[in-house]
Amino acid sequence: MLPTASDPSVRWPYLKRHEMRIVLVTGATGAIGKAIARQIAGRPDTEVVLACRNAQKAGQAVREIVETTGNRRVRYELVDVSRKSSIQALAERWRGPLHVLVNDAAVTPRRRQETPEGVELQLATNVLGYFWMIQAFADHLERWAPSRVVNVASYWAGDLDLADLEFRRRHYDNNQAYRQSKQADRMLTAAFAERLGPRGISVNACHPGDVRSALSNNLGFGGHQTPDEGARTPVWLALEPIGHEQSGKYFEQTQAVCCPFASDRESVNGLYEACLRF
Numbered sequence: 001m002l003p004t005a006s007d008p009s010v011r012w013p014y015l016k017r018h019e020m021r022i023v024l025v026t027g028a029t030g031a032i033g034k035a036i037a038r039q040i041a042g043r044p045d046t047e048v049v050l051a052c053r054n055a056q057k058a059g060q061a062v063r064e065i066v067e068t069t070g071n072r073r074v075r076y077e078l079v080d081v082s083r084k085s086s087i088q089a090l091a092e093r094w095r096g097p098l099h100v101l102v103n104d105a106a107v108t109p110r111r112r113q114e115t116p117e118g119v120e121l122q123l124a125t126n127v128l129g130y131f132w133m134i135q136a137f138a139d140h141l142e143r144w145a146p147s148r149v150v151n152v153a154s155y156w157a158g159d160l161d162l163a164d165l166e167f168r169r170r171h172y173d174n175n176q177a178y179r180q181s182k183q184a185d186r187m188l189t190a191a192f193a194e195r196l197g198p199r200g201i202s203v204n205a206c207h208p209g210d211v212r213s214a215l216s217n218n219l220g221f222g223g224h225q226t227p228d229e230g231a232r233t234p235v236w237l238a239l240e241p242i243g244h245e246q247s248g249k250y251f252e253q254t255q256a257v258c259c260p261f262a263s264d265r266e267s268v269n270g271l272y273e274a275c276l277r278f
């Protein structure tokens, strides 16, 4: 019998029928991340792991997702993505397959803050958090290739200063630090796509949507889209064939958009090398 469009093996042609797709989502207690996790859990044969820092919020998010989707294969793992050691511990205790990593967790503190390791918090969470997650889970993803990474970035991006990534010389402005971090996410997408492509791992970035959240409120923005609308493009990249057919690309509203940051190879490699030093 020919497969139909609702057959999961059509959406994910590399898996055998009834094999699970395992998806790890950071930021899954937040506005967009929770919608991403819920939409993915609502698809057939998917298992979703919420990577969260707060056990109470994580447990609540798992219960909500299980109730609304009926998918009982939803659980959480605790991790602080602003800390390399916490990410490494999660990767070390990870057992079994991993097919998709969605990097979504981010912060926009109004005053400059540092992690206990002394790294400026937006750089640590929004940039190094993505970088360290990809690095730490690359071997897992390779084992289950073809696999993929989706980096939730933004169209609101710019102001990256490679010589002052932590706002030690510049006056800290949370909007400028955020724009820098999202530019970096788009650049690192290109850097990792090149390095991980030969290992069967595709890496893409996207703007989700404009959604009211703790993050957007800190920047003084509201948001005219629902979390589900914001989750649409990241989920599309996480599950549909496009997320494997393309790599190193940046998408808005399910359309590839030319990214000037990603095409500046010298800066992309400079940023990658800078991240390796943390």
Ligand SMILES: NC(=O)c1ccc[n+]([C@@H]2O[C@H](COP(=O)([O-])OP(=O)(O)OC[C@H]3O[C@@H](n4cnc5c(N)ncnc54)[C@H](OP(=O)(O)O)[C@@H]3O)[C@@H](O)[C@H]2O)c1
Pocket (backbone or CB within 6 Å): 026, 027, 028, 029, 030, 031, 032, 033, 051, 052, 053, 054, 057, 079, 080, 081, 082, 083, 103, 104, 105, 106, 107, 125, 152, 153, 154, 155, 182, 207, 208, 209, 210, 211, 212, 213, 214, 215, 216, 223
């Ligand atoms: N909202 C928008 O309009 C918009 C527009 C463009 C791009 N984006 C991007 O979309 C993504 C999600 O944003 P959002 O608006 O949904 O933000 P949000 O509601 O504030 O959610 C942020 C999430 O990140 C988690 N997080 C923060 N620091 C963490 C850490 N150190 N360790 C583990 N988890 C941590 C938060 O956990 P807690 O719940 O524990 O705080 C929360 O789950 C971000 O990458 C953002 O840049 C958003």
